[in-house]
Amino acid sequence: MTENSKAGAAALPLAGLRVVEFSHMVMGPTCGMVLADLGAEVIKVEPVEGDRTRHLLGAGAGFFPMFNRNKKSIALDLRHPDGLQAAIRLASSADVVVQNFKPGVMTKYGLDYRALSRLNERLIYVNHAGFLPGPYEKRTALDEVVQMMGGLAYMTGRPGDPLRAGASVNDIMGGMFGAIGAMAALMQRGITGRGQEVDSALFENNVFLVGQHMMQYAVTGEAAAPMPERISAWAVYDVFSVKDEGQIFLAAVSDAQWNTLCTAMGFADLQANPAYASNNERVRARPTLLPELRRRLAAFSTQQLSEIFERNGLPYAPIVRPEELFDDPHLNATGGLAEITLTDGERAGQTARTTLLPIRMDGQRPGIRHNPPTLGEHTRQLLESLGYGPHEVTAMEAAGAVV
Secondary structure, eight states: OOHHHHHHHHHSTTTTOEEEEEOOTTHHHHHHHHHHHTTOEEEEEEOTTOOGGGGOOGGGTTHHHHHOTTEEEEEBOTTSHHHHHHHHHHHHTOSEEEEOOOTTHHHHTTOSHHHHHHHOTTOEEEEEESSOSSTTTTSOOOHHHHHHHTTHHHHHSBTTBOOOOSSOHHHHHHHHHHHHHHHHHHHHHHHHSOOOEEEEEHHHHHHHHTHHHHHHHHHHSSOOOOGGGOOOSSSEEEEEEOGGGOEEEEEEOSHHHHHHHHHHHTOHHHHHOGGGSSHHHHHHTHHHHHHHHHHHHTTSOHHHHHHHHHHTTOOEEEOOOGGGGGGOHHHHHTTOEEEEEOOSSTTTTOEEEEEOOSOOBTTBOOOOSSOOOOTTTTHHHHHHHTTOOHHHHHHHHHTTSBO
């Protein structure tokens, strides 16, 4: 780490806090990543064979490098007495413990909040689960499970064709809410001197996401239609297929924007038509207005429409694939992507760019201080900091209790 990055790390709001993370997949690691990016020392406790997400294929291939930057790795066998004792000693030294295993797993090892808080009453303990305590709490949950049972898949797909959202929205947001809960508990600890247990859950996160649709029903008495079939609040708010098989999202969400669009595109006849005089009238006229707009706009390319809408301050968006974002001029100009070194798989040792937290603090984006760790990269250093002698660590390695 350079002197500048050391100075930047010291200035981060959570610098000096220790977080011990017993987690895997996405939800718990997201919580740890947020806390790590904000300056905390986050120690990822891995099994001696390594976090399984290090070796996932397909849609899971990006999990480990995305959600485990800025962390340290210690590899412990919790089934071995020495490995378990090291885990307990490490966890009791923490300000925050993060975990996302099935109910009962951490209790079995004496790593639950009740056991650890006896050793450290200032400990904040963040559980990430499928469900908050209640009738569903013992169910096995996944992001896709709660999207289906929580209304999000229904709202995303077309009628009769429920469809999961195109990212791990509940896992990621559930981890973010875990981090928010941890930071709120840290604030409260500053007043009371005591820690507490925090719970974040996939299902409740998903219900929060669809809360706007629940309230729509409560307010209007009409059930929300899936997004592809919804009655839009705005007349022009859609994807248009244009010249050369291009696609672009275009919008005009006020009367002023409608008039600007008509002027910019030379649609004086539409602008003068009294049937399109106000937004609500245009919404009612969508069955005739949209086909006419589609016919006229089909003569333009996405580039032409982008330039016209940009020039006139109108909302628009070309349809972009995730891999194309690496070349996005705004992300590259503003430092929204940062390099990491990959630790696992065929491209281990190569660099890749990853996305940073979408915030600025004191004019700076919280960045990359540490690459995603290799398995057990910090095991010896951390054990020795806990009071284990070099010979003890060597014996534990020989016994397979640590890596």
